[in-house]
Amino acid sequence: MDNPNKSPRKIVVIGAGISGLSCAYRINQLAEKTGLKIEISVLEASPRAGGKIITDRSGGILTEGGPDSFLTLKPEAENLVKELGLEKDLIPANQKLSRVWINDKNKLYPLPKGTGLIPSKIIPFLFSNLLSFSGRLRVIAEPWVSPKLGDEDESLASFISRRMGPEFLQKIADPILSGIYAAPSEQISLLSTFPHLREMEKRGGIFQSLSKSKPGKIVFATLKDGLSSLSNALAQNLPGKALKRDSPVLAIQREHRGWAVKTSRENFLADSVILAVPANSASLLCADFSPEISSALSEIPFTSSVVVNLVYSRKSVKHSLKGYGFVSVQNGSSLMAATFSSSKFPHRSNSDKALIRVFFREKSPSGEELISKNEDEIAKIAHQELAPVLGLRAIPEEFRVYKWMKAHPVYCVGHGLRMKRIESCLKDLPGIFLAGSSYYGIGLPDCIRSGQKAAEESVQFLKNRHNKNPYVLQSMEASPSCSPTRN
Ligand SMILES: Cc1cc2nc3c(=O)[nH]c(=O)nc-3n(C[C@H](O)[C@H](O)[C@H](O)COP(=O)(O)OP(=O)(O)OC[C@H]3O[C@@H](n4cnc5c(N)ncnc54)[C@H](O)[C@@H]3O)c2cc1C
Numbered sequence: 476m477d478n479p480n481k482s483p484r485k486i487v488v489i490g491a492g493i494s495g496l497s498c499a500y501r502i503n504q505l506a507e508k509t510g511l512k513i514e515i516s517v518l519e520a521s522p523r524a525g526g527k528i529i530t531d532r533s534g535g536i537l538t539e540g541g542p543d544s545f546l547t548l549k550p551e552a553e554n555l556v557k558e559l560g561l562e563k564d565l566i567p568a569n570q571k572l573s574r575v576w577i578n579d580k581n582k583l584y585p586l587p588k589g590t591g592l593i594p595s596k597i598i599p600f601l602f603s604n605l606l607s608f609s610g611r612l613r614v615i616a617e618p619w620v621s622p623k624l625g626d627e628d629e630s631l632a633s634f635i636s637r638r639m640g641p642e643f644l645q646k647i648a649d650p651i652l653s654g655i656y657a658a659p660s661e662q663i664s665l666l667s668t669f670p671h672l673r674e675m676e677k678r679g680g681i682f683q684s685l686s687k688s689k690p691g692k693i694v695f696a697t698l699k700d701g702l703s704s705l706s707n708a709l710a711q712n713l714p715g716k717a718l719k720r721d722s723p724v725l726a727i728q729r730e731h732r733g734w735a736v737k738t739s740r741e742n743f744l745a746d747s748v749i750l751a752v753p754a755n756s757a758s759l760l761c762a763d764f765s766p767e768i769s770s771a772l773s774e775i776p777f778t779s780s781v782v783v784n785l786v787y788s789r790k791s792v793k794h795s796l797k798g799y800g801f802v803s804v805q806n807g808s809s810l811m812a813a814t815f816s817s818s819k820f821p822h823r824s825n826s827d828k829a830l831i832r833v834f835f836r837e838k839s840p841s842g843e844e845l846i847s848k849n850e851d852e853i854a855k856i857a858h859q860e861l862a863p864v865l866g867l868r869a870i871p872e873e874f875r876v877y878k879w880m881k882a883h884p885v886y887c888v889g890h891g892l893r894m895k896r897i898e899s900c901l902k903d904l905p906g907i908f909l910a911g912s913s914y915y916g917i918g919l920p921d922c923i924r925s926g927q928k929a930a931e932e933s934v935q936f937l938k939n940r941h942n943k944n945p946y947v948l949q950s951m952e953a954s955p956s957c958s959p960t961r962n
Contacts, residue, residue, distance in 0.1 A: 483512035484937045487736045487745040489724045489760070491519035492526020493919055494911040495751030496709035497555065497926035503714060505934045513934070516743055517713065518736065520723035524710040527882065530701025531784075531875055536830060537701050537823040538784035540877035542919055543814060543832065544568060544695040544702075549920035551927070552705075553696065559708040564699040572818045574798035577605060577650060580806055581863040583794070592648055592669070593639070595685050606642050613640030618680035623673075628888050632660040634672060638681060650802035654812035656917070657780045657836060657883040667890040695799075697820055702919075729764045734906060746940070747906035747933040751926060753777070754884060754913035761907075768900035771893055775913050777881035779837035779846050783857040784816070786873040787829040793866025796829060801864070809839040810860045828872075831865070833857045850876040884913040905940075908933050 488499045499517045506513040527541035545552040547567075556565055576583040587603040589596025594614065601611055617638050623629070631652060636644045644660070652660045656668075665673060675684035698704045710718055722738045727748060729735075736743040750757040758772035800814035810833065816823050817830040824830040835857070837846040845853060854874040861867055894914060901907060910929035912922050 483514040484747075485514050485516070485733075485743070485745045486747045486749065486933055486937075487734070487743050488515065488517045488749045488751055489736070490526065490751035490756075490911070491517050491524040491706075491710065491718060491720075492751065492911070492922070493528060493706060493709075494922040494926040494929075495519070495526075495749070496524060496706055496713075497923040498749055498751055498910050498930045499713055499717060499926075500709050501927045501930035502934060503712070503717075505930060509934070509938070511934065511937065513937070515714065515717045516745075517718045518722040518724050518738055518743075519718065519720050522720050524718060524720065525703050525706035527879075528702045528706045529877065530703035532701060534873065535825065536786055536828065536873070538816070538830070538832070538875050539697075539702060540782055540784070540875065541879070542702055543816070544697040544820070545919040547694045547696050549916075549918065549924075551920040551923040553920075555709075555923055556698065556705060559705070559712065561698060561704060561708060564704065566697050566699055566820060566822060568695040568697070568799065568819045569821060570694075572797050572799065572815075576798055576801035577646065578801045578803040578810075578813075578864055579605075579646065580804075583801055583864060585798075586647070590647065592635075592651055593672070593681055593685070597682070606646055610640060610642030610646070614643050615682075616640075618682055620680070622676045622680075626666075628664050628666045628891060630661050630888050631663045631665050631668065634665045634676075635660070638676065646804050650804050650812070653805075653836070654802040654834065656885065657778045657811065657834075658885040662885055662887050664886045664888045664890045667886040667894075695819070699822060724760060726763055727760050745906070747908065747936055749908045749910055749929045749933055751910040751929070753882075753911060755881060757909060757911075757913075765900055765904060768897060768904065771896045771900060772913075774893060775890070776885045776887060778883045778885055779881055780811070780879045780883060781835040781837065781846055781853060782877040782879065783833045783835070783854055784875040785831050785833065785854070785857060785861070785871040786824065787831065787867065787871050788869060789817075789827050789829045791867060791869035792829045793868065794864075796865075800832075807839060807841060808860060809835045809837070809843070809845050811836050813861065813864075831861065833861060846878050846880065850874075884917060886917075906933070906936055908936075 486502055488495045495517055499515050502513060502515050529540035531538045547553050575586045577586055584605045587599040590600055594600040620638050632644055635648045649660050656663055675681045678684050724736055724738050726737045727734055733744055733746045734748045736745055736748060754772040754775040755777055758769045761769040796815045796818045798815060799819045802812045803810050812834040814832040816832050835845050838844050853876050858871055908929040910925040915925055
């Protein structure tokens, strides 16, 4: 009889963004730890690994086109950085300039100390002139607002307006949320993004709960040579030929012994397939074998955005740039937020430069499309929008534009129920797993966690399957079609 440990099990990971790379890296670790022979193939559509992570280091200036930094409050990204030996390159955001500003009609107001989505310190908030006097009184009346009963989901806009009042929503919470989710807070699910706020509400109000708990310090971090050093390190730590670039997956079909994954170059037979691609791509790939999951995945909406990195001579910027940047109150423009990159991460440019990263929604509230314009036009608009806010006295010396078409998954009200439907469909698809930002968190640490979880589930699936019926796997091993085949 064949020794089942001689021929490897095959796992195909689709997508080499941070989720797919973290997944493949963990599978490799698990294989080494358990002694299970696993052959991994990571199939990536584009010529490069990293997905939305794009670092540009040209001209002595470091810019990020996609994610800019990660939160250390969720430990997965920092832990992975350390595991990969990149700890020496870890750079926390400049703590001396951690202020965030609110841009209301081109005037910048400092966000009071201790205020984020919810003010955790009342005294600085009371003395801030960001909200009207009645708006501030409404916020401190929060403990007397009766809690909403039941477990039904609601939008973040509804929750915040109910508890803190509409002015707090409009001038503070909504700008912050748009900067994170690139979607209006009226659409975003409370239970899929900040479920602990509902729990706090039930325990006597948010302020009361915050006064009893010790909220962790929000620290952003990045890497000296940019976030792509994390994705590159993951890619380099995969076994030899595991990563296959320029390999868009065209279809997945169910075979009686596993799954057939088709790319334009090669076909792969796999025991398990992990779809580490956004839900809209996953939906297309699942259509052949499960119209139900394909339909549930297609219901997750996506929004678009545009990121522009602008380099100015420091002398030409009147504003102190003391802070991480600003978020904008909705006022008819598409400008959502700006990061003062040269203040938040001073190593990214020389001190005589001001590096500013601007984040736009795809359209202005009046419907004017930004994303369809060319890069020069977009950079011009970015400069025109920034000029009155920061007192710019000269045009940028350089700019880099990144268009993000349907790149931001929106966790709409009811996202949790949709996820339950998706999970239930997965139960009928043995060996298929999902990972990525479309499901349980959009930040880099969330994506890493989702990739690692999918890796663990996939390896566990292979182990269980082998324990239940070793002959199934042995017969797969005997089949020549298990190896990648040329079309
Ligand atoms: C502008 C912007 C700013 C952001 N800022 C931050 C930030 O500062 N901090 C933070 O934590 N997060 C941030 N995020 C979110 C974070 O970057 C993403 O959630 C994360 O990078 C998604 O990783 P992923 O691997 O799940 O998906 P992706 O990075 O989208 O990777 C998916 C990969 O799958 C490939 N693919 C798709 N279809 C196929 C197919 N059929 N066959 C083969 N390959 C396929 C794609 O080419 C891609 O490489 C930001 C996102 C954007 C867009």
